[in-house]
Amino acid sequence: MKPIPIYEPQLSGRETANVLDCMNSGWISSRGKYVEMFEDGFCKFTNSKFATTVSNGTAALHLAFLALGIKEGDEVIVPTFTYIASINAIRYVGATPVFVDSEPQFWQADCEDITRKITPKTKAILAVHLYGHMTDMTAINSLAKTHNLYVIEDAAQAFGSYIKEAHAGTLSDIATFSFFANKTITTGEGGMVTTQCPKLDAKIRLLKNHHSSLTKKYWHDEIGYNYRMTNICAAIGVAQLEQAQSVLKKKATIAQIYHEALSNAPVTFQNTSHEMTHSQWMVSLILDEGYDRDTLIDYLSAVKIETRPTFYPAHTMPMYAFFVQNKHSYLVAEKLSRQGINLPSYPGLSSEDILHICSQIKRFFKAHPQ
Secondary structure: OEEOOOOOOOOOOHHHHHHHHHHOOOOOOOHHHHHHHHHHHHHHHHHHOEEEEEHHHHHHHHHHHHHOOOOOOOOOEEEEOOOOOHHHHHHHOOOOEEEEEEOOOOOOOOOOHHHHHHHOEEEEEEOOOOOOOOOOOHHHHHHHHHHOOOHHHHHOOOOOOOOOOOOOOOOOOEEEOOOOOOOOOOOOEEEEEEEOOOHHHHHHHHOOOEEEEEOOOOOEOOOOOEOOOOOHHHHHHHHHHHHHHHHHHHHHHHHHHHHHHHOOOOOEEEEOOOOOOOOOOOEEEEEEOOHHHHHHHHHOOOOOOOEEOOOOOOOHHHHHHHHHOOOOOOOOHHHHHEEEEEEEEOOOHHHHHHHHHHHHHHHHHOOOOO
């Protein structure tokens, strides 16, 4: 059996032709037609009013906090169960991350814990849509309105995810996306910032381009950043958008096969709320207590199946231990981290590959009874 990676991008459309067009035209940096085409296409797909390309998803988060004026002394509520970039970007602007636990069904931020953690210093809630499922934005926005808070969506993993008809990234003040190679659509490296507010969009565009004056060449009246996306990356993104619906459909099929094949195994998949469309960025599950997740990862690796553990909670990282208010208040996040695993989920995965993976997982459980 050939090795099965955790993820590989699907580059079967016009990616090569678009990149060659950039090279032949000479437009290979941050100017060129594909940047605007990608932004316009992304707005159309997500139904966002504004979208601006950036160099990566972490840069997108940094710009979002800067544009909202979040600074030292402000608190930002964020789930501890997330990729570290969500937390790092809060610290980039000097703000304080306030960690909240996850709820056990959908693995998103626990809104009751958010309510408990709001203080007079709270400036924003960062809603991280993990593994393709969205946070309860109705509850988040209700809390934000009551307490006069900003809402940022970290939608790095949620391209193609919806709450009813609303695409991820359209239910907040600002939202951010990542197009790293393992994302549903990729530009290699890259990101996007979306907003429904023209003033915030204008601010983001200034900040990502060294805060260059729009009227006076080489004049900069504030500190800015070089967070622009290249025309080459955007050219890949344009081609990826053209295939997005078929990729999302294939990923939904992959998830369904996994769920059916492992229905009797001692595992629990990340559930999906009835109001939401899960993009299935990563098919993720947790092992029942009594089974060792890392032993399963090693077992699958030995038979050439690559998997990955779910994220370590940010509050367990040494540089963020200082911000932990109560080390015993993140029990769900710690279980999701300890027992969770991401399975191969890329669109080129065949049904035979998936069934082989499931067969090996069931073989592991048979060989390692509880």
